[in-house]
Amino acid sequence: MNARRPSLADVARRAAVSTQTVSRVANGRTNVDAATRERVQQAMAELGYRPNRAARALKAGRFHAIGVITSYLTSFGMMRTLDEIVQAASAAGYSITLLPITATSGGVSGAIDRLSEQAVDGIIVTVEPHLLEGAEVTLPGDVPIVVVNTGAGTxxxxxxSDQEGGARLATRHLLDLGHAAVWHLAGPGESASAAHRTRGWAATLREAGLEPPPVLTGDWTAESGYRHGRGLAGRRDVTAVFAANDQLALGLIQALHEAGRAVPDEVSVVGFDDTPESPYFWPPLTTVRQDFTEIGRTAIALLLQQLEAPDPAPGRERLIPTSLVVRQSTAAPPRSVFHVT
Known part of the structure; x- marks a missing residue:
C-alpha cells in the first residue's frame, strides 16, 4: 500500500507555522521573512512535500499548458516550427499537448473542441487556412488561439513567413540576371502558401512589364516537379523556373539533366524553403529561406501576450521576413536566347 502523501498541514506542523505561511512559500510569495521561508522549505524537503500543481492551476485559472493542432507532421518547415514552439513554451514554463489531425475541417473542429475541454490555456493551430473556413468550425471565444498560416481570414x-515577399525575391533575382521570362511550378491549388507564392511571382513579372507564363500546378513532391520538368525541358524558350518548394525544384532539375539541359547554363532554377538538403543538390540550389524558428517563437509570444492581456478583438498578423540564398543553380541566360539588334 502506498504511503499517504505529505500535506500542506503536515509541513505547517513540522515547521511550526500556519498553513497560510506554507501556502505563501509554496506559491513563491515574497511576504515571508527569510528565516521562516528557509524553515518551511527544509520541512518540505524532509517530508518530501510537492505542491499540488493541479489544485494551484484551478485556483489561479491557469494550467501552464498549450494545445497545438497540426496536420503537417511530414513537413520539414512545420517540424522545425513545432520544435521551436515546444522549446519556447518550455522556456516560458508551459507544456505542450500535441493533437495531429486529418486534413479536414471536421478534424479541426473536433480537435478544437477536445482541447477546449482540456486543461489548456491557449491553442496554436497549424493547418491550411481553407480548413478553418468550413461552416462547422467554430473557434471558442474563451480560449486564445494563434494560427500559423496567413490567409486564414480576419x-x-x-x-x-512573408510568402509573397519571398516569391518576389526569387522572381526579381531571375529577372535581374537577364531572363526574359520566369516560369512557375506552383504548389497545390488548395494551399494558401502556394497561392501567396504564385501571387508574388505574377505581380513581380507584371511590374516588370511581362505577362506571366501559364502556371504549372504540382503537389509539393519531387515526383510532381519531375513530371512538369519533362515538359519544360523540351521548350528552348524556358531559361528560368521558380519552384514553389525545394522538392519541386529537385524533381525539375532531375528532368532537365535527363533531357540534356544544363543547370544553370541553360536553365536557372530557384526553390523555396531552404531545406537542409538544398546546398547538396546538383548544382546547389538557390532558394528562399524561411525562418521557421522565428515563426514558432513568435507564435508562442503572441499567444502568451493574449494570455497576459486578453484582446477582445484579436486580429494581429505577424509576417516573418524571408531571404534569398543564392547558390549555383542560377545564372544569366544562355547567349543564344538574347535578342541582339
Whole structure:
C-alpha cells in the first residue's frame, strides 16, 4: 500500500507555522521573512512535500499548458516550427499537448473542441487556412488561439513567413540576371502558401512589364516537379523556373539533366524553403529561406501576450521576413536566347 502523501498541514506542523505561511512559500510569495521561508522549505524537503500543481492551476485559472493542432507532421518547415514552439513554451514554463489531425475541417473542429475541454490555456493551430473556413468550425471565444498560416481570414491572430515577399525575391533575382521570362511550378491549388507564392511571382513579372507564363500546378513532391520538368525541358524558350518548394525544384532539375539541359547554363532554377538538403543538390540550389524558428517563437509570444492581456478583438498578423540564398543553380541566360539588334 502506498504511503499517504505529505500535506500542506503536515509541513505547517513540522515547521511550526500556519498553513497560510506554507501556502505563501509554496506559491513563491515574497511576504515571508527569510528565516521562516528557509524553515518551511527544509520541512518540505524532509517530508518530501510537492505542491499540488493541479489544485494551484484551478485556483489561479491557469494550467501552464498549450494545445497545438497540426496536420503537417511530414513537413520539414512545420517540424522545425513545432520544435521551436515546444522549446519556447518550455522556456516560458508551459507544456505542450500535441493533437495531429486529418486534413479536414471536421478534424479541426473536433480537435478544437477536445482541447477546449482540456486543461489548456491557449491553442496554436497549424493547418491550411481553407480548413478553418468550413461552416462547422467554430473557434471558442474563451480560449486564445494563434494560427500559423496567413490567409486564414480576419479576426484571428496569425503568424507566417512573408510568402509573397519571398516569391518576389526569387522572381526579381531571375529577372535581374537577364531572363526574359520566369516560369512557375506552383504548389497545390488548395494551399494558401502556394497561392501567396504564385501571387508574388505574377505581380513581380507584371511590374516588370511581362505577362506571366501559364502556371504549372504540382503537389509539393519531387515526383510532381519531375513530371512538369519533362515538359519544360523540351521548350528552348524556358531559361528560368521558380519552384514553389525545394522538392519541386529537385524533381525539375532531375528532368532537365535527363533531357540534356544544363543547370544553370541553360536553365536557372530557384526553390523555396531552404531545406537542409538544398546546398547538396546538383548544382546547389538557390532558394528562399524561411525562418521557421522565428515563426514558432513568435507564435508562442503572441499567444502568451493574449494570455497576459486578453484582446477582445484579436486580429494581429505577424509576417516573418524571408531571404534569398543564392547558390549555383542560377545564372544569366544562355547567349543564344538574347535578342541582339
Amino acid at each position: 479576426g484571428l491572430n496569425l503568424v507566417d
